[in-house]
Amino acid sequence: MNTALAGRMIRLRSRLIEAAGQVRRAYLQIFGIPDYERYLAHVAAHHPGEAPLSRRDFSSRAIDRKYCRAGPKCC
Amino acid sequence: MKKILSILLWGVLAATGASALSAVALDRGESVNAVWLVTAALTVYFIAYRYYSRFIADRVLQLDDTRQTPALRHNDGMDYVPTNKWVLYGHHFAAIAGAGPLVGPVLAAQMGYLPGTLWILVGVVIAGAVQDFIVLFVSVRRDGKSLGEMIKVELGPVPGSLALVGVLAIMIIILAVLSLVVVKALTASPWGVFTIAATMPIALLMGVYMRFIRPGRVGEASLFGVVLLLAALFYGQTVAHDPTLAPLFTMTGPQLAWALIIYGAVASSLPVWLMLAPRDYLSTFLKVGTIIALAIGIYVVAPPLVMPPVTRFIDGSGPVFSGKLFPFLFITIACGSVSGFHALISSGTTPKMIEKESHMRLIGFGGMLTESFVAIMALTAACILQPGIYFAMNAPAAVIGTTAANAALVISNWGFTITPEMITQAAQDIGENSILSRAGGAPTLAVGMAQILGQAIGGKSMEAIWYHFAILFEALFILTAVDAGTRVGRFMIQDMLGHVYRPLGNTQWLPANMIGTGLCVAAWGYFLYQGVVDPLGGINTLWQLFGVGNQMLAGIALILCTSVLVKMKRERYVWVTLVPTAWLLVTTMTAGVQKIFHSDPRIGFLALAHKFSDAATQGTVLAPAKSLAEMQRVAFNNYLDAAICGVFVMLVCAMCVFAIKVCLDALRQAKPTAMETPLVRVQELPI
Numbered sequence: 001m002n003t004a005l006a007g008r009m010i011r012l013r014s015r016l017i018e019a020a021g022q023v024r025r026a027y028l029q030i031f032g033i034p035d036y037e038r039y040l041a042h043v044a045a046h047h048p049g050e051a052p053l054s055r056r057d058f059s060s061r062a063i064d065r066k067y068c069r070a071g072p073k074c075c
Numbered sequence: 076m077k078k079i080l081s082i083l084l085w086g087v088l089a090a091t092g093a094s095a096l097s098a099v100a101l102d103r104g105e106s107v108n109a110v111w112l113v114t115a116a117l118t119v120y121f122i123a124y125r126y127y128s129r130f131i132a133d134r135v136l137q138l139d140d141t142r143q144t145p146a147l148r149h150n151d152g153m154d155y156v157p158t159n160k161w162v163l164y165g166h167h168f169a170a171i172a173g174a175g176p177l178v179g180p181v182l183a184a185q186m187g188y189l190p191g192t193l194w195i196l197v198g199v200v201i202a203g204a205v206q207d208f209i210v211l212f213v214s215v216r217r218d219g220k221s222l223g224e225m226i227k228v229e230l231g232p233v234p235g236s237l238a239l240v241g242v243l244a245i246m247i248i249i250l251a252v253l254s255l256v257v258v259k260a261l262t263a264s265p266w267g268v269f270t271i272a273a274t275m276p277i278a279l280l281m282g283v284y285m286r287f288i289r290p291g292r293v294g295e296a297s298l299f300g301v302v303l304l305l306a307a308l309f310y311g312q313t314v315a316h317d318p319t320l321a322p323l324f325t326m327t328g329p330q331l332a333w334a335l336i337i338y339g340a341v342a343s344s345l346p347v348w349l350m351l352a353p354r355d356y357l358s359t360f361l362k363v364g365t366i367i368a369l370a371i372g373i374y375v376v377a378p379p380l381v382m383p384p385v386t387r388f389i390d391g392s393g394p395v396f397s398g399k400l401f402p403f404l405f406i407t408i409a410c411g412s413v414s415g416f417h418a419l420i421s422s423g424t425t426p427k428m429i430e431k432e433s434h435m436r437l438i439g440f441g442g443m444l445t446e447s448f449v450a451i452m453a454l455t456a457a458c459i460l461q462p463g464i465y466f467a468m469n470a471p472a473a474v475i476g477t478t479a480a481n482a483a484l485v486i487s488n489w490g491f492t493i494t495p496e497m498i499t500q501a502a503q504d505i506g507e508n509s510i511l512s513r514a515g516g517a518p519t520l521a522v523g524m525a526q527i528l529g530q531a532i533g534g535k536s537m538e539a540i541w542y543h544f545a546i547l548f549e550a551l552f553i554l555t556a557v558d559a560g561t562r563v564g565r566f567m568i569q570d571m572l573g574h575v576y577r578p579l580g581n582t583q584w585l586p587a588n589m590i591g592t593g594l595c596v597a598a599w600g601y602f603l604y605q606g607v608v609d610p611l612g613g614i615n616t617l618w619q620l621f622g623v624g625n626q627m628l629a630g631i632a633l634i635l636c637t638s639v640l641v642k643m644k645r646e647r648y649v650w651v652t653l654v655p656t657a658w659l660l661v662t663t664m665t666a667g668v669q670k671i672f673h674s675d676p677r678i679g680f681l682a683l684a685h686k687f688s689d690a691a692t693q694g695t696v697l698a699p700a701k702s703l704a705e706m707q708r709v710a711f712n713n714y715l716d717a718a719i720c721g722v723f724v725m726l727v728c729a730m731c732v733f734a735i736k737v738c739l740d741a742l743r744q745a746k747p748t749a750m751e752t753p754l755v756r757v758q759e760l761p762i
Binding site for chain 1: 151153562
């Protein structure tokens, strides 16, 4: 009885965490904020073995690209 | 069962819409509640989305979910990212919503609420949403190319270059007119100037925080940014009442114009992470939040529309802008009905994030409907004000004078009864010294919003805070637009200069950058300064020039869409884009030609220029000019405005000729000739 309840609570908790993550991702995307976690997941899934950019490099590069439309160098 | 339910639901919706519309349109001699107006708009949007956008998606464009989109093809986790359709809808809306839908409807309110409402609703369904949707579609099928590139590929290199010239010209005009809106809102307003000035150090602080202290933590930085912003807003009231601080932040129009010009040059030369990016986040949060608050506020407060449905000013004699309902209503309300600027965004970041083709219906068509809803709310906010107050705020000083007593006399003679006490009281309520001649839409909208939000939260005592909050929200995203727009303008100018002398096109070379920035700021700064010192109001001229330019760009975008449909061999459905194209061409050309050649000096640029230059050669000084030099300047500026208007008109004509030739060629071909990226099915993607 108690273990069943505990199991349910754990499942509920993980579902809540997942939902909170989805809300967070949606909020980041709507306001065009660079999403580092999504980028990490992308690198892990598509370019295994490659070292991803650091959070700092990623966010500065994302911001630079969003606002400079100069040419190949910048974008 | 499901089908019956659906028919029932849509039937009820249609009936609600019809009764709301008739409540708005049929004048029963009593004032109509704003809730009816907003409800009528919402039902029109739902029905248009359900039926018309589906028709376009299924029959005209034949969207195909098995076809891979650029986001899937180039998925890089940064630019090209397949995105949930509701999230992307929010992102796209936040990108297209700017000052346009807020200013145009407020100016058009001088003709009453009905003409504006009808044009916003009909225009968005027939033209605006169709343009945004189809440009997005055309771009997604071409790897997310920009409008200029697509015109180059589909219509040829010459039309491509012409379109770029047109985009640069309207960019300059829009930067000038937006800055002018800020100047009009902040003149002699220490509270406003203090709050807006405070946004700069706040943004710098956020920028440094996000770069060095906690890299990439936008959420934390934004949170303390918003808190500091609100603190500045409240402290601004103290500044305005402080005898030593208030004069420091009290600025005249020309001073503010120079401040903005210097700001534009400096801000657009700073690294983007320092000021532009943090301020962009702040302004987007405020923008989305305020729009939602306003929508809820209108339903909670349910204010009556005090402005008559139609005023006498449809005959062209209006004080806010001159010219008859046709064609000038249709260029005054641009964004909200149809905006060429959106074609740039629909072919910018959004197409790179579309996951499935069918999502474009919600994002392109639905996003524009939402923008139109913002325009309806702006119109509502202007029309719940006493018409006397509305005209006091929007008529130029040359017409109503500079004292409350004189303004009340002139406006009451138009048939909108108002006393000088009411005008001074209205200024006191919002914590300002004067509300006279604050044209440009932003202050009027802010007063309307302050009344709505004040009645919802805080009452009369909070109105001054709400007013300055609304000014802050508008000025913040206008200043962001000035910064970002100056950068884009600089790149375009450098691109063009690079063809003349190669090193000037190098964006890594500081002198070339400074020349580009200088030219761009000088161009819009010139128009801004002339607008500020123009005793006839400036907005009067510049907003119409912007309207002609923006609608011209929409015309060009729709010409591209039409040509693409023909090249796809979908000429059966070409009316979907041809009808709005034709309407835009008719209104823009008529307005453009009237602005240049109309014999009434209040409308025609050349007539006004002749009037002033003729008088100047005879040595007489005409009011409102004060010297012969001023006379010459008025004449020169009007010749310049006529020339720019002429460029817009000729650009559209040239574009039409090129498009007709391309379409005739395509009709003779047996197979589709549109240059789409080759089809790859979703299943064939390497995982």
